[in-house]
Amino acid sequence: AQSVTQLGSHVSVSEGALVLLRCNYSSSVPPYLFWYVQYPNQGLQLLLKYTTGATLVKGINGFEAEFKKSETSFHLTKPSAHMSDAAEYFCAVSRRGGGNKLTFGTGTQLKVEL
Amino acid sequence: GAGVSQSPSNKVTEKGKDVELRCDPISGHTALYWYRQSLGQGLEFLIYFQGNSAPDKSGLPSDRFSAERTGGSVSTLTIQRTQQEDSAVYLCASSFGTGSPLDSGNTIYFGEGSWLTVV
Numbered sequence: 001a002q003s004v005t006q007l008g009s010h011v012s013v014s015e016g017a018l019v020l021l022r023c024n025y026s027s028s029v030p031p032y033l034f035w036y037v038q039y040p041n042q043g044l045q046l047l048l049k050y051t052t053g054a055t056l057v058k059g060i061n062g063f064e065a066e067f068k069k070s071e072t073s074f075h076l077t078k079p080s081a082h083m084s085d086a087a088e089y090f091c092a093v094s095r096r097g098g099g100n101k102l103t104f105g106t107g108t109q110l111k112v113e114l
Numbered sequence: 115g116a117g118v119s120q121s122p123s124n125k126v127t128e129k130g131k132d133v134e135l136r137c138d139p140i141s142g143h144t145a146l147y148w149y150r151q152s153l154g155q156g157l158e159f160l161i162y163f164q165g166n167s168a169p170d171k172s173g174l175p176s177d178r179f180s181a182e183r184t185g186g187s188v189s190t191l192t193i194q195r196t197q198q199e200d201s202a203v204y205l206c207a208s209s210f211g212t213g214s215p216l217d218s219g220n221t222i223y224f225g226e227g228s229w230l231t232v233v
Contacts, residue, residue: 105156
């Protein structure tokens, strides 16, 4: 069985500061990995995904994430936070060969302060 | 309307009543998913339809929950004899193809959800 742990249900950063949202997974084999963002009253939007190849993945809105097999992690970063980044972020995994069925973490609410 | 469409957007129902939630996937998408988002619970997988294959119902929490997908397009999630713990946002999503994330075309697109409140 797969599981996803997101450390910190709430993260607060200053505008212009580094954003770091943590995600660790548990799986018998490395899964596919995803980050989704949910803005208030909107559906989930894919930020980026790791499937194979280069372990540093770049996504939309300046976000990137690095797959580290040895640490079973897929942390999301952005060098400089913007007010518009305030949202809830979900890390998710899906099993290789298991279709697109996603297992989500509990989410991290990002607050960006002036 | 290029996105996944869900209705109703909000539903308040009395405990014990049945509710139906509708999902209109993106045209041409063969895969359709239902998830539930509860406060403090995160997002839970409920059910997955892929083309004409038998659906994966492994996430349905009880036999009060069922879902259909008619004609390979629109889906209805039905909750019978609703309970207060059923209060949540029910999210529908769709994607192309056989479901491998290796295919860049297999991005899952989510609707805005149906907010269900059971009183």
